[in-house]
Amino acid sequence: MDKKPCKSQDVEVRKGPWTMEEDLILINYIATNGEGVWNNLAKAAGLKRTGKSCRLRWLNYLRPDVRRGNITPEEQLLIMELHAKWGNRWSKIAKHLPGRTDNEIKNYWRTRIQKHINKQAEMFSFNISTPELLDHQASTSQLPCNGSTSFMETYSPMSSFNHCNLEPFPGQQQEVQQQQQQQPQQQHIVDQPNNESYWSMEDFWPMQLLNGD
DNA sequence: AAACCAAGCAACCGCCTCCTT
DNA sequence: AAAGGAGGCGGTTGCTTGGTT
Numbered sequence: 001m002d003k004k005p006c007k008s009q010d011v012e013v014r015k016g017p018w019t020m021e022e023d024l025i026l027i028n029y030i031a032t033n034g035e036g037v038w039n040n041l042a043k044a045a046g047l048k049r050t051g052k053s054c055r056l057r058w059l060n061y062l063r064p065d066v067r068r069g070n071i072t073p074e075e076q077l078l079i080m081e082l083h084a085k086w087g088n089r090w091s092k093i094a095k096h097l098p099g100r101t102d103n104e105i106k107n108y109w110r111t112r113i114q115k116h117i118n119k120q121a122e123m124f125s126f127n128i129s130t131p132e133l134l135d136h137q138a139s140t141s142q143l144p145c146n147g148s149t150s151f152m153e154t155y156s157p158m159s160s161f162n163h164c165n166l167e168p169f170p171g172q173q174q175e176v177q178q179q180q181q182q183q184p185q186q187q188h189i190v191d192q193p194n195n196e197s198y199w200s201m202e203d204f205w206p207m208q209l210l211n212g213d
Numbered sequence: 214a215a216a217c218c219a220a221g222c223a224a225c226c227g228c229c230t231c232c233t234t
Numbered sequence: 235a236a237a238g239g240a241g242g243c244g245g246t247t248g249c250t251t252g253g254t255t
Contacts, residue, residue, distance in 0.1 A: 017223070017249085037240070055241075056224070091243060102243075103223075110245095111221055 014048040018057055022047060026054060027062055060101045067099030071108055079105055080113060 014022075029045035035058070038051030047054060060066070071079070075097055082093040090102035090109075097105065 015225070039240070050225095051240075052226095052242095053224075060223075088244065106244075107222055115220090 012048060013050055015053075018061075022049070023057070023062060026058060030058065030062075056103075060103045065099050066101060068104075071100075071112075075100065076108075076113070079109065083109065083113075 025045050025047055029041065033041075033044070035041070038055045040051070042049050042051045042054045045054075049057075078097060079093060082096055086092055088106075090106045094100050094102040094105050
């Protein structure tokens with residue numbers, strides 16, 4: 001219970017948003033020494049952060065292959081497809097979207113897709129007798145893995161898109177149209193070098209220079 | 214122009230699993 | 235085989251920002 005805090009560990013732990021300086025320290029350290037035991041890494045790098053915090057920051061934001069910015073319609077479809085398959089297994093889903101993090105997908109789901117599904121469910125509920133069920137299923141994001149099919153049928157990505165009039169979200173319709181014209185049978189696109197939202201660690205190096213590192 | 218509101222996202226928390234000793 | 239530590243994961247929170255009134 002009352003674990004005596006070891007004095008060497010009793011140093012204050014920083015929380016909250018990361019500063020650019022902290023980012024640079026972490027990037028530099030990993031660039032030089034590679035990833036390792038995160039708790040040790042945090043100490044060795046001189047960061048007053050927990051290992052977990054460092055790991056999260058690195059994986060979700062600083063990693064060179066992290067893609068940031070708009071989720072493409074293809075990615076959106078893939079997310080819905082995989083979510084229908086696996087439920088809230090965000091990390092598992094993220095593995096199929098190179099450059100995307102579980103956190104980003106999770107946020108995307110909660111803020112966009114789930115809301116959209118809720119809306120669809122609300123509209124749909126005017127015509128069916130179990131609005132609570134739909135709403136609950138959409139809001140909890142839990143898929144019935146016990147063989148119950150109702151939600152899967154309602155929410156299967158293809159049925160959602162094609163049968164339930166689940167349209168691309170605002171701002172994506174044009175993009176979808178363009179891409180459909182360009183690549184009507186396009187498979188899941190996950191690597192788009194020209195994507196303007198692509199973020200690379202190289203972007204950070206000039207900052208390092210500016211900081212005199 | 215200011216206040217309010219909602220959406221989006223970064224980060225934390227706590228639980229679970231796996232690995233090492 | 236058991237215990238402890240570290241990492242992984244999903245849920246949640248709270249801050250920031252952009253839009254609306």
